[in-house]
Amino acid sequence: MGVQEKVWHMFIGDSWLGTLTPTGADDSWYYADFNAGDSWGNFAPWFEQAVAAHMSGDDAGWENVYSQLLTMGLILSSDDGEVLNGPTVHIDGSSAWFFA
Numbered sequence: 032m033g034v035q036e037k038v039w040h041m042f043i044g045d046s047w048l049g050t051l052t053p054t055g056a057d058d059s060w061y062y063a064d065f066n067a068g069d070s071w072g073n074f075a076p077w078f079e080q081a082v083a084a085h086m087s088g089d090d091a092g093w094e095n096v097y098s099q100l101l102t103m104g105l106i107l108s109s110d111d112g113e114v115l116n117g118p119t120v121h122i123d124g125s126s127a128w129f130f131a
Contacts, residue, residue: 034131035061037109041120044104046070051107051120051127065127074100078122085121107131 039051047068055062067075077100084092097119107115107129119130 032111034115037111037113039063039107039109039115039129041068042104042106042108043070043074043100046073048074049122051129059130061129061131063127063129065122065125078120082121082123 035053035056037053039053041048041051047070049068049071050066051061051063052066053061053063077096081093081096081100084090084096101117105118105120107118107120115131121128
């Protein structure tokens with residue numbers, strides 16, 4: 032199964048941030064519904080800052096914030112055990128888009 036056919040669980044270490052359920056794709060970007068996990072509240076500010084920087088065209092600001100998430104060990108893991116290390120994930124409410 033490809034990336035679009037799997038449900039992805041987002042983690043930083045043992046902290047479950049949420050689940051991405053793909054709804055479509057455009058080139059190498061995947062669109063998904065996002066359901067917050069138990070630890071989302073601990074990490075949401077980083078994602079909110081990252082998406083705000085991205086939407087305003089502040090590439091340096093986005094890279095600064097997002098690099099912190101990657102340093103903390105952001106991964107996506109599917110139910111079949113596939114792991115995507117260092118993905119780019121944008122979350123805006125219950126909508127997400129990611130590049131893996």
